[in-house]
Amino acid sequence: MLYDFFNYLNTIDIPGAGMFQYISFRATLAFVLSLFIAMVIGGKIINKLRKMQIGETIRDLSLEGQLSKKGTPTMGGIIIIIATLIPCLLVGRLSNIYMLLMIITTVWLGILGFADDYIKVIKKNKEGMKGKFKIIGQIGLGLIVGLTLYLSPDVVIREKNNTQQEINQTTVIEDTTRGIDKKSTKTTIPFVKDHNFDYADLIPFSGEHSQTAGWVIFVIISILVVTAVSNGANLTDGLDGLAAGTTAIIGVTLGIFAYLSGHVIYAPYLDIMYIPGSGELVVFVSAFVGALIGFLWYNVYPAQVFMGDTGSLTIGGIIAVLAIILHKELLLPLLCGIFLVESLSVILQTSYFKYTKKRYGEGRRIFKMTPLHHHFQKDGDGSIKALIQTPVNKMPESRITIRFWIVSILLAALTIVTLKIR
Numbered sequence: 001m002l003y004d005f006f007n008y009l010n011t012i013d014i015p016g017a018g019m020f021q022y023i024s025f026r027a028t029l030a031f032v033l034s035l036f037i038a039m040v041i042g043g044k045i046i047n048k049l050r051k052m053q054i055g056e057t058i059r060d061l062s063l064e065g066q067l068s069k070k071g072t073p074t075m076g077g078i079i080i081i082i083a084t085l086i087p088c089l090l091v092g093r094l095s096n097i098y099m100l101l102m103i104i105t106t107v108w109l110g111i112l113g114f115a116d117d118y119i120k121v122i123k124k125n126k127e128g129m130k131g132k133f134k135i136i137g138q139i140g141l142g143l144i145v146g147l148t149l150y151l152s153p154d155v156v157i158r159e160k161n162n163t164q165q166e167i168n169q170t171t172v173i174e175d176t177t178r179g180i181d182k183k184s185t186k187t188t189i190p191f192v193k194d195h196n197f198d199y200a201d202l203i204p205f206s207g208e209h210s211q212t213a214g215w216v217i218f219v220i221i222s223i224l225v226v227t228a229v230s231n232g233a234n235l236t237d238g239l240d241g242l243a244a245g246t247t248a249i250i251g252v253t254l255g256i257f258a259y260l261s262g263h264v265i266y267a268p269y270l271d272i273m274y275i276p277g278s279g280e281l282v283v284f285v286s287a288f289v290g291a292l293i294g295f296l297w298y299n300v301y302p303a304q305v306f307m308g309d310t311g312s313l314t315i316g317g318i319i320a321v322l323a324i325i326l327h328k329e330l331l332l333p334l335l336c337g338i339f340l341v342e343s344l345s346v347i348l349q350t351s352y353f354k355y356t357k358k359r360y361g362e363g364r365r366i367f368k369m370t371p372l373h374h375h376f377q378k379d380g381d382g383s384i385k386a387l388i389q390t391p392v393n394k395m396p397e398s399r400i401t402i403r404f405w406i407v408s409i410l411l412a413a414l415t416i417v418t419l420k421i422r
Contacts, residue, residue: 003093020091023259023279027286030087034287038083038294042076046298046305049073054121063377072303075117076295077311080244081110083291088284096280097154098325101145103284105321106314108144109230112137113313121308128309138230138317142223145321149222150215156181157327158264158274181276185214187327188273190334190418196273197330225329226320232339233316235346235371240303241296242373242401246338246408247315248292253335253412254322255285261326272419273327281322288318301398335415338408345372376400 002020009017019025049055055071084106092099116129149155158181185199199221200206200214237243260266262279292315298304307315319336323329333340349370357363365386368378377397380389395403 001094002090023262023282026091027282029091030283030287031290033087033090034083034290035294037086038079038291039297041082042079042294042298042305045079046073046076049075049305063374069303069306072306074121074306074308075114075310076299076305077110077113077117077307077309077314079298079305080288080291080295080307080311081106081314083294084284084287087287087290092283092287093280096277097148097152098278099280099284101148101321101325102281102318104144105141105317108137108141109314109317110310113309113311116309116313134313135227138227138313139223141317141321142226143219145226145324146215146219146222149325150183150219154277155183156276157184157186158182158276159184183211185211185218186273187218187330188419189330195271195419221329222324225324225332226317228343229320229323229332229336229339230313230316232336232343233319234309234312235342236339236373237307237312238371239373239397239401239404240301241299242404243312243315244292244296244299244307245401245405247319248289248296249405249408249412250319250335251285251289251292251322253415254319254326254328255282255289256416257326257328258282258285258322270419275326278326281325285322301401331415331418334411334418337411338404342371342373345370345375373400373404 003026006017006020050073054075055073085103088099088103094100112129112134116134119125120128186196187199188195189197198214199217200210202217203210203213206213233243233247236246257272258278258281260270260272261275262277262281264274264276266272267274295307295311299307316339320329320332323332323335328335345367349366352366353363365384367375367388368380368384368386369375375388376391376395377400378384379394380392382389
């Protein structure tokens with residue numbers, strides 16, 4: 001809203017109005033606004049949730065300090081959602097298709113997560129929303145994202161327009177500036193020459209319909225990515241500050257990609273796919289990261305509020321859609337490595353338990369407890385029969401959280417570095 005207003009003021013030569021033309025200025029403003037909003041409304045929302053007795057129901061899993069969290073207000077993801085959306089609506093360019101997609105993603109998954117928390121907390125149904133309805137909601141969002149990117153004429157990449165065998169960097173930049181905008185099913189993949197992989201290449205026998213077939217695969221991949229990352233963030237949300245801090249680190253990395261991918265000079269210089277208009281995502285990411293940091297003010301150990309599914313499903317979905325828009329979804333297994341191992345730990349534990357119970361008549365475990373972060377909260381003294389007993393001594397919750405943050409920072413750095421390894 002403010003973007004269009006100041007754009008008008010700029011046309012009539014009002015001093016300073018032109019600042020809103022710069023993404024860097026609006027991104028900084030979005031970050032400050034979201035951080036301020038989260039910290040100001042956070043306390044009020046927590047008090048409101050406490051008065052409404054919307055508190056977390058805790059199962060006794062024999063974890064240190066676990067029962068002390070009983071009654072802590074949940075559904076705090078509302079803070080993240082509000083603090084993200086308001087700055088985007090104020091300083092974002094709402095005519096940008098990518099900004100609109102991110103706003104839709106935030107609202108869509110916010111409603112889905114809120115419904116799940118409502119059933120758990122208000123309706124007192126510990127199971128929450130049935131899993132199939134969650135999956136349907138996530139599939140629905142994946143379809144919306146995939147089909148929008150396929151059908152919208154505003155969604156293109158710009159390829160270099162050169163025929164020379166050897167060209168200098170200046171020529172590459174000029175060719176990209178004058179390049180051809182086209183719909184593309186290409187995505188970024190590390191360790192290869194041009195960092196690009198075309199989904200259409202998976203079906204070479206489709207002939208003239210290869211691009212259409214490529215888009216079908218792209219839409220399917222979008223659905224899988226949204227579902228996997230959203231659920232991965234949901235499983236990671238088990239310790240104070242863990243999911244919010246990890247997601248903030250991932251968000252900053254994707255924000256860097258968004259800025260570079262949307263910059264006509266930097267993209268070709270760094271050999272990154274140039275996506276016209278994607279620079280606007282920097283404004284969204286800034287608001288998103290600011291909201292997460294503001295939420296951490298109340299969520300770090302000992303937490304005053306939990307994000308609940310309202311927050312965890314939403315932040316995971318936001319990360320997934322950001323990566324899909326930027327054609328970086330194949331980098332997510334590395335960038336979102338924490339989400340991945342948390343999900344894999346649950347899958348492996350459940351599968352191994354069922355297999356051993358069927359074969360030996362007694363279920364056995366790989367980890368002391370899953371998701372993985374809980375494994376480190378248990379002593380490895382043999383009291384719990386598991387294949388992996390290390391570490392021998394359980395760790396304090398805050399130490400586990402910070403170490404996971406450090407691992408996430410390393411994974412983010414590796415994700416960026418892999419683009420230069422060929």
